[in-house]
Amino acid sequence: MKILAFAGALRAGSYNRKLLAVAVESLQGQAELDLLDLREITMPLYDGDLEAREGLPEGALRFKGRIAAADALLISTPEYNHSIPGTLKNAIDWASRPPDNPFSGKVVQLMGASPGQFGAVRGVLAVRQVLTALNAVVLPSTVQIARADGAFDESGRLKDPKSAAQVEKACAGMLRITARLLAQDGPR
Numbered sequence: 556m557k558i559l560a561f562a563g564a565l566r567a568g569s570y571n572r573k574l575l576a577v578a579v580e581s582l583q584g585q586a587e588l589d590l591l592d593l594r595e596i597t598m599p600l601y602d603g604d605l606e607a608r609e610g611l612p613e614g615a616l617r618f619k620g621r622i623a624a625a626d627a628l629l630i631s632t633p634e635y636n637h638s639i640p641g642t643l644k645n646a647i648d649w650a651s652r653p654p655d656n657p658f659s660g661k662v663v664q665l666m667g668a669s670p671g672q673f674g675a676v677r678g679v680l681a682v683r684q685v686l687t688a689l690n691a692v693v694l695p696s697t698v699q700i701a702r703a704d705g706a707f708d709e710s711g712r713l714k715d716p717k718s719a720a721q722v723e724k725a726c727a728g729m730l731r732i733t734a735r736l737l738a739q740d741g742p743r
């Protein structure tokens with residue numbers, strides 16, 4: 556089983572990068588992990604004229620390829636103004652362009668972290684809406700880390716054991732459901 560993991564934030568000290576790292580740690584040895592940094596796949600703002608003239612930008616093609624090669628996606632995202640960060644939406648929009656939709660049928664585990672009290676839950680809901688439109692199998696349960704500025708210790712672990720257990724549970728659920736779908740439908 557191959558899992559593509561990325562954060563919806565770019566900054567080096569991102570709480571969502573930290574949360575993703577906690578989840579990746581719990582998945583180690585149980586799946587092949589492809590860790591993506593959205594900074595590796597920079598792309599211009601979506602522009603239909605640019606697409607018509609030049610096709611998809613190289614970053615978008617690479618992003619599509621990484622998604623297509625995965626069985627499941629693990630995404631940890633902040634919320635910007637109660638919604639999906641523009642960088643993440645732009646990358647998804649480019650990746651959704653024909654001829655193929657790489658999101659279709661992929662299991663998606665969503666997580667979010669924010670220094671605020673809602674733990675990016677509205678951003679995660681917005682990502683769910685977008686990926687559902689693309690026929691992804693977005694899992695119902697999520698992990699939301701509120702007050703993320705105080706949630707991690709110096710080694711990057713979640714201080715609250717309940718939060719750590721939620722991450723473990725979500726990752727175990729993703730593995731279980733992806734394995735079931737793979738057993739039923741066969742590999743990608």
Ligand SMILES: Cc1cc2nc3c(=O)[nH]c(=O)nc-3n(C[C@H](O)[C@H](O)[C@H](O)COP(=O)(O)O)c2cc1C
Nearest residue numbers: 564566569570571572633634635636637669670671
């Ligand atoms: C443009 C912008 C809008 C934001 N809007 C929200 C918001 O609606 N809710 C929230 O909890 N935090 C909001 N924040 C704060 C982010 O949660 C905070 O910057 C967080 O650290 C970003 O995630 P990261 O740590 O993974 O980079 C916003 C930040 C930016 C830059």
